[in-house]
Amino acid sequence: xxxxxxxGPVQKEMPRVEESIQTxxxxxxPLLALILGEILKHTGKRIRPAIxxxxxxFNNYDLDLLVPMATAVEVLHTATLIHDDMIDNxxxxxxxxxxxxxxxxxxxxxxxDYLFANSAELVSTTGNVRVMRLFAQTLMTxxxxxxxxxxxxxxxxxTREDYYRRIARKTAGLFSMATESGAVLxxxxxxxxxxxxxxxYNLGMAFQVVDDNLDFMGDEAKMGxxxxxxxxxxxxxxxxxxFLEHYPENNPIRRSWENGHExxxxxxxxxxxxxxxxxEDSFSTAKDFCNRAMEALRILPNNACRRSLMExxxxxxxxxx
Amino acid sequence: xxxxxxxGPVQKEMPRVEESIQTxxxxxxPLLALILGEILKHTGKRIRPAIxxxxxxFNNYDLDLLVPMATAVEVLHTATLIHDDMIDNxxxxxxxxxxxxxxxxxxxxxxxDYLFANSAELVSTTGNVRVMRLFAQTLMTxxxxxxxxxxxxxxxxxTREDYYRRIARKTAGLFSMATESGAVLxxxxxxxxxxxxxxxYNLGMAFQVVDDNLDFMGDEAKMGxxxxxxxxxxxxxxxxxxFLEHYPENNPIRRSWENGHExxxxxxxxxxxxxxxxxEDSFSTAKDFCNRAMEALRILPNNACRRSLMExxxxxxxxxx
Numbered sequence: 001x002x003x004x005x006x007x008g009p010v011q012k013e014m015p016r017v018e019e020s021i022q023t024x025x026x027x028x029x030p031l032l033a034l035i036l037g038e039i040l041k042h043t044g045k046r047i048r049p050a051i052x053x054x055x056x057x058f059n060n061y062d063l064d065l066l067v068p069m070a071t072a073v074e075v076l077h078t079a080t081l082i083h084d085d086m087i088d089n090x091x092x093x094x095x096x097x098x099x100x101x102x103x104x105x106x107x108x109x110x111x112x113d114y115l116f117a118n119s120a121e122l123v124s125t126t127g128n129v130r131v132m133r134l135f136a137q138t139l140m141t142x143x144x145x146x147x148x149x150x151x152x153x154x155x156x157x158x159t160r161e162d163y164y165r166r167i168a169r170k171t172a173g174l175f176s177m178a179t180e181s182g183a184v185l186x187x188x189x190x191x192x193x194x195x196x197x198x199x200x201y202n203l204g205m206a207f208q209v210v211d212d213n214l215d216f217m218g219d220e221a222k223m224g225x226x227x228x229x230x231x232x233x234x235x236x237x238x239x240x241x242x243f244l245e246h247y248p249e250n251n252p253i254r255r256s257w258e259n260g261h262e263x264x265x266x267x268x269x270x271x272x273x274x275x276x277x278x279x280e281d282s283f284s285t286a287k288d289f290c291n292r293a294m295e296a297l298r299i300l301p302n303n304a305c306r307r308s309l310m311e312x313x314x315x316x317x318x319x320x321x
Numbered sequence: 322x323x324x325x326x327x328x329g330p331v332q333k334e335m336p337r338v339e340e341s342i343q344t345x346x347x348x349x350x351p352l353l354a355l356i357l358g359e360i361l362k363h364t365g366k367r368i369r370p371a372i373x374x375x376x377x378x379f380n381n382y383d384l385d386l387l388v389p390m391a392t393a394v395e396v397l398h399t400a401t402l403i404h405d406d407m408i409d410n411x412x413x414x415x416x417x418x419x420x421x422x423x424x425x426x427x428x429x430x431x432x433x434d435y436l437f438a439n440s441a442e443l444v445s446t447t448g449n450v451r452v453m454r455l456f457a458q459t460l461m462t463x464x465x466x467x468x469x470x471x472x473x474x475x476x477x478x479x480t481r482e483d484y485y486r487r488i489a490r491k492t493a494g495l496f497s498m499a500t501e502s503g504a505v506l507x508x509x510x511x512x513x514x515x516x517x518x519x520x521x522y523n524l525g526m527a528f529q530v531v532d533d534n535l536d537f538m539g540d541e542a543k544m545g546x547x548x549x550x551x552x553x554x555x556x557x558x559x560x561x562x563x564f565l566e567h568y569p570e571n572n573p574i575r576r577s578w579e580n581g582h583e584x585x586x587x588x589x590x591x592x593x594x595x596x597x598x599x600x601e602d603s604f605s606t607a608k609d610f611c612n613r614a615m616e617a618l619r620i621l622p623n624n625a626c627r628r629s630l631m632e633x634x635x636x637x638x639x640x641x642x
Contacts, residue, residue, distance in 0.1 A: 031472065032468060032472065086430055087427035087431055088427070105430075107471065109404050109407055109408060109426075110408055110464065110467055112430075114468065116434075117457070120460055121460070124453055124454040124458070129445075129448055129453070132450070133448070133453075136438070136444070140438040140441075147431060147435065148350075150428065151353065
């Protein structure tokens with residue numbers, strides 16, 4: 001399944017979003033232009049801006065509002081990745097060196113701030129108080145999720161509920177902002193806004209669960225980062241939590257973190273998780289979130305946009321990197 | 322002259338702003354609460370939120386709008402200081418260790434982001450599109466100023482105009498946002514909004530010029546940082562630019578930066594600047610900005626708020642740290 005066909009009803013407008021993203025890299029400082037060009041180049045699937053446009057096409061499809069909003073969603077996402085990689089000391093993302101691995105911390109933090117500022121400015125051009133407020137609240141939500149991750153690092157007592165709370169803030173908040181803002185700017189009635197927000201939230205939850213599964217199961221070459229990198233960095237994701245639930249006695253994760261992060265025990269845990277049915281269990285959780293996302297769409301008219309959003313849930317489950 | 326009496330007509334509302342600032346430190350993670358409490362504790366003069374309230378008191382003094390806005394101004398200021406200190410690798414600010422000198426980069430960047438997000442959220446509670454847009458534009462402006470500083474670091478060819486452009490973005494932008502937003506939320510007619518914005522801009526320019534003078538002339542103990550720290554870090558401020566203008570031949574700054582930042586030559590430059598009339602010249606520039614700030618206030622009614630704003634220009638010129 002190709003992302004291209006998934007975005008069907010909004011496919012021909014995606015280049016406008018892309019152009020708007022690229023505009024941000026055109027700055028007067030050549031070195032900054034180079035850095036921004038590298039970061040903003042089209043490598044991902046642009047799923048977040050695509051669902052903004054899709055959510056905005058059920059009623060008044062106003063591209064003068066939706067294109068800046070969709071751009072802001074993607075740029076905010078990029079800004080959070082830059083600061084996240086710095087916070088986690090990550091050296092690779094999708095096989096490419098992270099900004100913090102190449103540049104000093106000052107440049108890294110400032111480039112992230114610059115993208116935050118750009119996204120806020122783009123949202124403000126819509127002149128819509130509701131989406132401007134939503135944007136500010138989403139910034140808070142994402143920071144809160146990141147803070148939860150930092151302050152729970154190395155805590156083997158974290159539960160599934162802690163995990164869901166964390167990814168709801170860290171990932172699903174941005175997905176639900178993407179669809180809610182699209183619906184609001186597209187003049188959707190409140191019932192549709194809530195349905196699309198709900199869809200975005202659940203799609204985001206599924207997306208993150210799959211991401212966390214891929215961290216254990218993905219092909220290192222395709223993922224462009226080492227297997228089990230979250231666990232090695234001290235972050236518990238769903239597979240690790242399920243593993244701790246299933247094997248509470250003498251669990252290698254607990255053993256490692258109680259003994260000053262022994263890497264050998266963590267590698268043992270990663271191997272055990274990979275060779276168990278835990279990933280299947282975790283995957284069925286992602287499916288549940290996708291089912292809820294599809295369920296939320298039921299009240300929307302059965303048109304090409306709804307079909308695209310439905311199909312996106314399959315794409316999220318099927319992706320391999 | 323005490324700041325307390327300067328804020329006369331809004332003095333009794335300043336504790337509401339203070340309380341609102343302190344609320345931000347009340348978070349569920351004890352360590353974060355500790356860090357935020359330390360950063361947000363009342364040590365500075367809170368001049369930025371004070372001018373927001375003063376600018377907001379000429380017409381409809383609505384504290385439900387002005388207190389969140391004034392809080393946002395101060396919190397945004399604090400967030401920028403945290404990221405700036407990290408970018409500049411500064412170890413001390415006002416005699417206290419900076420966040421980046423105590424905590425790892427991840428925590429530092431995230432605490433800054435959290436404060437950015439809080440300030441955006443506070444502005445969004447006003448529900449006023451104009452100030453929300455102004456806030457986003459100011460974020461852009463500040464980042465732009467910081468980028469100019471990074472990309473001009475170690476360039477002895479910088480001119481006064483480059484310097485003014487840079488501090489206009491880095492400092493005056495936030496001061497003018499403080500007064501413009503206060504005026505807008507206080508329901509001022511457009512002519513007054515522009516006058517107060519203009520006042521804030523010029524006050525901010527004067528504030529930064531004085532700050533940059535104090536970096537050369539201030540008492541190290543009072544300033545809580547080494548004399549000439551900007552120049553030592555590769556940043557040209559007005560005194561150094563005037564020194565390069567006056568002595569273009571065999572200038573120690575140029576010599577240092579052309580020879581891989583020789584510290585000895587920079588210390589020579591600092592001593593020469595301290596023992597010349599350059600600081601007086603630079604100070605008269607600050608006075609000019611203050612005169613423009615006062616001039617801008619002429620169209621406003623001659624009341625206690627205007628008198629306070631007038632007196633603040635003296636405070637900015639007289640401050641010693």
